Amino acid sequence: MLIRHAPDMKTSEITDFHLYLNRRSFLLGMAALALAPSMPAAAAVPAGERLKATRNERLTVEDPPTTFESITTYNNFYEFGTNKDDPARLAHMLKARPWTVLVDGHVSRPKRYDVDELVRLSPLEERVYRLRCVEGWSMVIPWIGYPLASLIKRVQPTSKAKFVEFTSLLDPQQLPGQRQGFLSFSSLEWPYVEGLRLDEALHPLTLLTFGLYGQVLPNQDGAPIRVVVPWKYGFKSAKSIVRIRFVAEQPKTTWEKAAPKEYGFYSNANPTVDHPRWSQATERRIGEFRRRKTLMFNGYEEQVASLYTGMDLRKSY
Ligand code: MTE
Numbered sequence: 001m002l003i004r005h006a007p008d009m010k011t012s013e014i015t016d017f018h019l020y021l022n023r024r025s026f027l028l029g030m031a032a033l034a035l036a037p038s039m040p041a042a043a044a045v046p047a048g049e050r051l052k053a054t055r056n057e058r059l060t061v062e063d064p065p066t067t068f069e070s071i072t073t074y075n076n077f078y079e080f081g082t083n084k085d086d087p088a089r090l091a092h093m094l095k096a097r098p099w100t101v102l103v104d105g106h107v108s109r110p111k112r113y114d115v116d117e118l119v120r121l122s123p124l125e126e127r128v129y130r131l132r133c134v135e136g137w138s139m140v141i142p143w144i145g146y147p148l149a150s151l152i153k154r155v156q157p158t159s160k161a162k163f164v165e166f167t168s169l170l171d172p173q174q175l176p177g178q179r180q181g182f183l184s185f186s187s188l189e190w191p192y193v194e195g196l197r198l199d200e201a202l203h204p205l206t207l208l209t210f211g212l213y214g215q216v217l218p219n220q221d222g223a224p225i226r227v228v229v230p231w232k233y234g235f236k237s238a239k240s241i242v243r244i245r246f247v248a249e250q251p252k253t254t255w256e257k258a259a260p261k262e263y264g265f266y267s268n269a270n271p272t273v274d275h276p277r278w279s280q281a282t283e284r285r286i287g288e289f290r291r292r293k294t295l296m297f298n299g300y301e302e303q304v305a306s307l308y309t310g311m312d313l314r315k316s317y
Contacts, residue, residue, distance in 0.1 A: 048218060051211035053124035053144040059205065060128040061299065063285075066139040068213045070286045075220045076133065077239055079168070079175035079192065082183060091219035094174050094240065099224050103151065105246035106161035115224045119210050122150040126214075127207060129230040131237075132269045132298045138283045143228050144211035149202045151244075157198065161246035164201040166227060166238040168192035187258045194238040195251030195265065196229065199307055205230055205300060231300040233267045264317040268308070269298035273317050 077087040101118060104110040113121075124144050132138045152164075170191035172178040178190045200206065207228040210217060217223040222239025229236045235255055255263035262276055271281045271294040282291040297304050308316075 048211075048215035050214060051119075051124065051144050051216050053126040053211070053214075056125040056127045060126075061130055061140060063128075063130065063140045065128055065142050065213075066286050071139060071141055071212065072218045072220055074137075074139075074286055076135075076234065077220055077222070078183065078188060079177040079190075079240075080220070081177055086177075087220035090176060091223075093176065094169075094219045094223065096217075096219055096223035096240075099242075101225060101241060102243045102245075103155050104243070105165075106158045106248065107246050108156040108158060110155065115210075118151070118208070118225065121154065122146040124210070129205075129207070129228060130298050131228075131230065131234050132283055132294060134233040134235060134263070134267070134275055134278065134280070136278050136280075136283050137286055138294075139286050141228075142213055143207055143209050144214070145207040145209035145228065147204050148206045148208045148227060149204060151208055152198075152202055155246075157246050160248050162198055163247050163250055164196050164198060165243075165245045165247050165251035166194045166196075166241050167243040167245070168238050169240045169242050189254060189257055191242075192238060192254045193251060194227075194236055194253050196227075196236070197250075197307075198246075200229070203304060203307065205303055231268060231297040231304045233269055235263065236267050266308075266313070266316050268304075268313065268317075269294060269296075270313055270317070271296060273314055 075087040
């Protein structure tokens, strides 16, 4: 997800610099995985509170889940830094309770919800989804949550609501990456903002997520509440959400603002449309060495392709 510092700097220079920084943690990670390729859920983070859910077999992929250790130590959460292990190291700074989420905008029943009220709003399901990052790696994660549609129906969007905007927490005290000079580049605007079209947000695969691997979300994975949109690149799935707003216009998202040519609003996983710096044709599953082909819409084509009928996905990438 790294972006350029200045317009006159070559992309390759930046990539190399960050590759250098990231290579070390990548190699260490690979070494650890090679030593223990099928390690059971490890104590990378203290075991969290259990969260009961019923497995939704129909919406569970057959691929074996990535280990709990990898899911909680190989993260993108720029509020804690740009290295993959920064979030696991620093996420203890985030206080995930008490926590409220404001649901407002063009809705008949706006409300500020306590997160514990949200957890109980609808039956929790466990769904094992693929997650494909635009950087070329992927994971398989047993999430716990319920369809975002359940919340949306409750707040009753009006006819003006066309998009949904998700805003993550803004608090440099708890999120050091938001402090001036903490990240090695300064082009990201905080708070982190993502968005979906209303029909995407209402799609039954879009999950309002509170946990993974049978426990509440570890902080580095977006505690206490995030969305998961499995057919899009991982950055569309905003973490640690404090506001869900229903709007008439397409929201301006963080990555789009930072680098519009690299990160489009839709960002559907699409092996035929390359990112300027990363091929999207293949991916490396964390815990494996071979590269595998990336599937159209990350393998969810049958369920979601109809959302994009008539759209040119080369332009609306
Ligand atoms: N949400 C916030 N608030 N900040 C972030 O930096 N990173 C995104 C997404 N959500 C990000 C975020 C990216 S790039 C990815 S790939 C996924 O979170 C990673 O989720 P995971 O670390 O739980 O696998």
